[in-house]
Amino acid sequence: xxxxxxSPQSLIVQEGKNLTINCTSSKTLYGLYWYxxxxxxxxxxxxxxxxxxxxxxxxxxxxxxxxxxQQSSLHITASQPSHAGIYLxxxxxxxxxxxxxxxxxxxxxxx
Amino acid sequence: xxxxxxxxxxxxxxxxxxxxxxxxxxSEHNRxxxxxxxxxxxxxxxxYFQNEAQLEKSRLxxxxxxxxxxxxxxxxLEIQRTEQGDSAMYLCASSFSRxxxxxxxxxxxxxxxx
Numbered sequence: 001x002x003x004x005x006x007s008p009q010s011l012i013v014q015e016g017k018n019l020t021i022n023c024t025s026s027k028t029l030y031g032l033y034w035y036x037x038x039x040x041x042x043x044x045x046x047x048x049x050x051x052x053x054x055x056x057x058x059x060x061x062x063x064x065x066x067x068x069x070q071q072s073s074l075h076i077t078a079s080q081p082s083h084a085g086i087y088l089x090x091x092x093x094x095x096x097x098x099x100x101x102x103x104x105x106x107x108x109x110x111x
Numbered sequence: 112x113x114x115x116x117x118x119x120x121x122x123x124x125x126x127x128x129x130x131x132x133x134x135x136x137x138s139e140h141n142r143x144x145x146x147x148x149x150x151x152x153x154x155x156x157x158x159y160f161q162n163e164a165q166l167e168k169s170r171l172x173x174x175x176x177x178x179x180x181x182x183x184x185x186x187x188l189e190i191q192r193t194e195q196g197d198s199a200m201y202l203c204a205s206s207f208s209r210x211x212x213x214x215x216x217x218x219x220x221x222x223x224x225x
């Protein structure tokens with residue numbers, strides 16, 4: 001079965017700094033999703049990537065999927081306290097099934 | 112209605128009691144998923160429905176767990192004879208079924224078994 005690893009496990013940055021979170025899969029990724037979760041709440045969909053080399057941006061968050069489709073990165077530019085939370089990557093097979101999540105990266109942004 | 116809703120948001124129960132949670136998906140979505148999340152971990156898949164059909168169940172879903180989606184709209188997840196290890200956040204999500212769809216999550220139901 002597919003497994004996802006995330007690094008780092010946690011991250012503390014000063015407001016205004018850039019940061020990157022990585023997600024690595026044991027198998028080829030057909031659908032790679034990034035979600036954000038505030039403590040004790042549901043997941044908020046950020047972006048989905050499907051094609052090797054694909055890159056998407058929304059506001060100050062950019063996600064990339066490598067050419068081999070086994071690694072994705074999430075980059076936040078000029079971080080703000082509102083970016084704080086747990087970032088989770090998730091993946092599905094090519095039918096949108098067998099959904100698995102990584103363990104999450106906890107981000108804290110110090111004002 | 113613009114999102115997935117779950118009820119209740121919090122549930123405290125004594126060991127051995129039965130509990131039932133409800134999920135109302137986004138109305139146009141025909142897929143509905145249940146996940147369990149414990150502290151510090153990512154969500155773990157439990158089961159999913161396409162319309163009213165339950166298409167997949169995780170081995171995590173023991174005989175004490177049952178899920179239904181009788182009319183292909185809302186779904187219920189029941190846990191019988193709760194154990195302390197069942198304490199977790201139970202998340203529901205919904206999606207379209209075509210292609211590789213993104214899932215939209217509800218706020219979750221936090222279960223505490225004392």
